[in-house]
Amino acid sequence: EAQVTQNPRYLITVTGKKLTVTCSQNMNHEYMSWYRQDPGLGLRQIYYSMNVEVTDKGDVPEGYKVSRKEKRNFPLILESPSPNQTSLYFCASSARLAGGEQYFGPGTRLTVT
Amino acid sequence: GESVGLHLPTLSVQEGDNSIINCAYSNSASDYFIWYKQESGKGPQFIIDIRSNMDKRQGQRVTVLLNKTVKHLSLQIAATQPGDSAVYFCAETSYSGAGSYQLTFGKGTKLSVIP
Numbered sequence: 228e229a230q231v232t233q234n235p236r237y238l239i240t241v242t243g244k245k246l247t248v249t250c251s252q253n254m255n256h257e258y259m260s261w262y263r264q265d266p267g268l269g270l271r272q273i274y275y276s277m278n279v280e281v282t283d284k285g286d287v288p289e290g291y292k293v294s295r296k297e298k299r300n301f302p303l304i305l306e307s308p309s310p311n312q313t314s315l316y317f318c319a320s321s322a323r324l325a326g327g328e329q330y331f332g333p334g335t336r337l338t339v340t
Numbered sequence: 341g342e343s344v345g346l347h348l349p350t351l352s353v354q355e356g357d358n359s360i361i362n363c364a365y366s367n368s369a370s371d372y373f374i375w376y377k378q379e380s381g382k383g384p385q386f387i388i389d390i391r392s393n394m395d396k397r398q399g400q401r402v403t404v405l406l407n408k409t410v411k412h413l414s415l416q417i418a419a420t421q422p423g424d425s426a427v428y429f430c431a432e433t434s435y436s437g438a439g440s441y442q443l444t445f446g447k448g449t450k451l452s453v454i455p
């Protein structure tokens with residue numbers, strides 16, 4: 228089954244404690260991205276990757292890092308989380324950049340206290 | 341800056357009626373426009389897309405219309421069913437240089453289907 232998986236699904240942490248949210252896809256897609264979703268602000272792109280070792284900033288990259296060492300994995304790293312990073316995070320992958328279907332993961336609900 | 345927005349934040353329709361969800365965009369250079377459906381507790385799900393050189397595209401029970409003159413996009417759902425209740429997002433992709441594309445989402449319209 229074609230899917231994007233994220234872990235953990237729910238996470239409560241404290242300010243400053245480094246965390247990583249994993250993302251994996253089994254469709255051999257080149258393009259992967261991370262979004263955060265906040266009430267009233269919709270989905271905003273954090274980072275995206277066009278292929279292994281190729282990453283670029285989206286609209287709201289501050290406070291986040293990513294890596295793309297393997298085609299299937301695209302982890303999101305918060306080196307020093309802050310309360311304003313409390314949000315719902317989605318990972319997505321697609322076969323092409325423009326148009327077409329992006330497959331989204333189930334989401335990770337992060338709370339930073 | 342360029343943005344994608346929605347005319348109505350909520351829409352209620354009777355089961356069996358047709359639904360029309362609207363979206364305004366401001367970037368005339370966008371290449372693709374895409375509609376996503378997000379059910380409660382789930383990630384967005386692709387519905388249909390349309391390339392900027394098209395005016396209309398049909399899928400199963402859905403039709404997307406693109407009016408580039410007034411920069412307006414709409415999603416029509418025929419014979420709306422309770423399972424169509426969700427938040428619907430429009431999104432646009434535009435080339436941002438160096439082989440990169442920018443994807444921008446609208447804020448969403450909540451569709452509620454009345455049985």
